[in-house]
Amino acid sequence: xxxxxxxxxxxxxxATNDGHGEKSPxxxxxxxxxxxxFSPRTNPCGxxxxxxxxxxxxxxxxxxxxxxxxxxxxxxxxxxxxxKEIAIFQDYHGLPEFRNAIAKFMEKVRGxxxxxxxxxxxxxxxxxxxxxxxxxxxxxxxxxxLVPTPYYPGFDRDxxxxxxxxxxxxxxxxxxxxxxxxxxxxxxxxKAKESNIKVKGxxxxxxxxxxxxxxxxxxxTNLVTFTDEKNIHLVCDEIYAATVFNKPSFVSIAExxxxxxxxxxxxxxxxxxxxxxxxxGFRVGIVYSYNDAVVNCxxxxxxxxxxxxxxxxxxxxxxxxxxxxxxxxxxxxxxxxTRHNTFTRGLEQVGIGSLKSNAGLFFWMDLRxxxxxxxxxxxxxxxxxxxxxxxxxxxxxxxxxxxxxxxFRVCFANMDDETMMVALRRIRNFVLKAKELEVASKKHxxxxxxxxxxxxxxxxxxxxxxxxxxxxxxxxxxxxxxT
Numbered sequence: 074x075x076x077x078x079x080x081x082x083x084x085x086x087x088a089t090n091d092g093h094g095e096k097s098p099x100x101x102x103x104x105x106x107x108x109x110x111f112s113p114r115t116n117p118c119g120x121x122x123x124x125x126x127x128x129x130x131x132x133x134x135x136x137x138x139x140x141x142x143x144x145x146x147x148x149x150x151x152x153x154x155x156x157k158e159i160a161i162f163q164d165y166h167g168l169p170e171f172r173n174a175i176a177k178f179m180e181k182v183r184g185x186x187x188x189x190x191x192x193x194x195x196x197x198x199x200x201x202x203x204x205x206x207x208x209x210x211x212x213x214x215x216x217x218x219l220v221p222t223p224y225y226p227g228f229d230r231d232x233x234x235x236x237x238x239x240x241x242x243x244x245x246x247x248x249x250x251x252x253x254x255x256x257x258x259x260x261x262x263x264k265a266k267e268s269n270i271k272v273k274g275x276x277x278x279x280x281x282x283x284x285x286x287x288x289x290x291x292x293x294t295n296l297v298t299f300t301d302e303k304n305i306h307l308v309c310d311e312i313y314a315a316t317v318f319n320k321p322s323f324v325s326i327a328e329x330x331x332x333x334x335x336x337x338x339x340x341x342x343x344x345x346x347x348x349x350x351x352x353x354g355f356r357v358g359i360v361y362s363y364n365d366a367v368v369n370c371x372x373x374x375x376x377x378x379x380x381x382x383x384x385x386x387x388x389x390x391x392x393x394x395x396x397x398x399x400x401x402x403x404x405x406x407x408x409x410x411t412r413h414n415t416f417t418r419g420l421e422q423v424g425i426g427s428l429k430s431n432a433g434l435f436f437w438m439d440l441r442x443x444x445x446x447x448x449x450x451x452x453x454x455x456x457x458x459x460x461x462x463x464x465x466x467x468x469x470x471x472x473x474x475x476x477x478x479x480x481f482r483v484c485f486a487n488m489d490d491e492t493m494m495v496a497l498r499r500i501r502n503f504v505l506k507a508k509e510l511e512v513a514s515k516k517h518x519x520x521x522x523x524x525x526x527x528x529x530x531x532x533x534x535x536x537x538x539x540x541x542x543x544x545x546x547x548x549x550x551x552x553x554x555x556t
Contacts, residue, residue: 090234092230093230093234098456098469098472099226099472099473102466103122103124105120108120109464117495120464120466121465121466121495121499122466123466123467123485123487123496124466124467124482125484126348126435126484127434127486128316128350128405129487134400135401138394138397142394144390145390146383146386148383160383163382165372165379167196167379167380170386170393171380171388171389172191172192172194174389174393175194175388177392177393179314179344179361181402182314182323182349182402184323187328189327193362193363194359194360194361195359195360195361195362195371196379196380197359197378198379198380199358199378200231200312200343200347200358201227201231202356202377203359204232205231205235206375207308207371208232208236209236210370210371211273211274211306211308212273215239216273217240218238218239218240218275219240219242219243219272219276220240220243220277221253221277222473222475223284223437224242224276224278224282224283224473225278225283225473226473228276238273239270241270241272242474243257243261243275244257245257245476246477247428247477251286253277255295262303274305274306275299275300275305275307275308279293279311279325279326280313280432282433283470283473283482284428284430285428285430285437286428286430287321287322287323287324287431287432289321290324294333298335301336305339306341307341308341309326309340312344312347312349313434315402315405315406316348316409316432317406318406318409318410318431319410323432326340327342338363339364340363341362341367342361343358343359343360343361344359345358345359348434355380355388358378412493413436415497416483416485416497417436419501423501423504424504424508425439428480434485434486435482435483436482436485437480437481437483438480438482438483439479439480440455441477442479443455444479447479448478451478451479452471452478455479464499467481467482467483467484468481470482
């Protein structure tokens with residue numbers, strides 16, 4: 074302990090403070106998975122990772138394209154002739170063909186209703202790097218961004234840790250399906266002013282993480298009006314733009330400002346290929362700003378988190394293949410819709426609802442009725458049972474700054490069909506067992522609320538109930554039928 078304390082004193086305050094946010098249950102769930110990862114063959118009772126918003130459902134299409142286009146890589150016999158040209162120093166503006174391809178792709182996933190200037194595209198190390206870059210450009214330490222709740226826990230790290238920028242929650246709730254209202258915006262803005270915090274911008278995610286919903290035109294127009302009147306920036310995270318799998322269609326902020334008389338210098342878009350294409354490992358993040366000064370500043374900062382030129386070359390080639398992109402976007406949407414429907418309908422059969430959603434790689438599961446009281450403490454108690462007994466890493470709403478305990482984000486696109494069915498079986502059996510305990514509790518204790526403090530059997534025992542066997546054939550899909 075003395076050694077750790079002495080060593081810590083040698084480090085900077087930024088390096089050793091709690092700004093990274095690792096103490097959040099959002100990250101604790103990942104640690105639980107890392108220490109006991111599920112494997113259908115070698116560890117069938119391990120933790121299933123449902124806290125990672127990753128799109129693996131259409132990866133076979135990507136792999137096939139790579140096989141069919143060996144020249145796109147400098148590490149193949151066909152592409153090696155470009156090795157020297159790509160491997161040597163490149164301007165940190167990015168390869169022209171890369172920026173052109175990214176601009177065209179951004180247009181395509183927005184229905185070709187808007188155009189993007191390749192010269193306004195600035196590279197970053199994923200959306201994480203893009204958000205931090207914008208925070209550095211737009212705000213000084215101690216200044217703040219308004220962020221509607223619930224919001225992605227990583228924002229506490231991405232925007233705050235090294236920049237010193239603050240985040241002020243805009244409280245949204247389930248009474249109107251967590252829509253952003255003018256009243257909530259004004260309340261958050263006034264609260265910041267009362268605390269002597271200067272608000273520099275509003276950060277929104279569209280489609281929403283964790284809700285899986287999209288913002289409609291009216292809401293987006295109101296947000297532009299609000300930021301225009303306050304003379305603050307509007308940062309729009311649109312990294313899930315191509316994951317919309319049902320109507321209504323996605324509307325980009327780029328469409329709104331095209332039809333609105335506003336100060337475009339205040340509008341900035343964050344984009345990446347991590348979600349839409351399933352490339353988180355490529356670290357392709359994008360800042361697209363309508364403000365010339367921001368573009369120039371961000372471009373200087375981008376030298377700290379560039380995308381490798383080898384990756385740029387491969388991406389440029391792939392995104393220039395229009396027939397492939399048409400097929401990929403359509404097929405990805407269909408697969409996401411199928412997986413989303415299978416999961417949410419399977420939960421509905423045991424009385425578990427979720428917020429109606431049509432986008433993203435997750436849904437917002439409602440377990441409020443399983444709480445013994447409407448508190449964060451009760452939510453965490455339930456979450457620990459789900460992690461330790463049910464062996465699922467789903468993320469509690471409190472880690473997303475949700476104002477209502479009992480909501481959980483469930484990621485559904487980062488696993489194969491077999492794992493998905495095991496996860497669904499586990500949730501369903503847990504809920505069915507909880508119902509049995511609720512009935513027993515009412516009968517013997519005359520209590521109206523489910524007592525989650527009752528003694529639960531281990532998951533292995535729950536799974537061996539006659540109702541559903543954990544070894545039942547996956548192909549028969551017993552979980553999507555009423556039990």
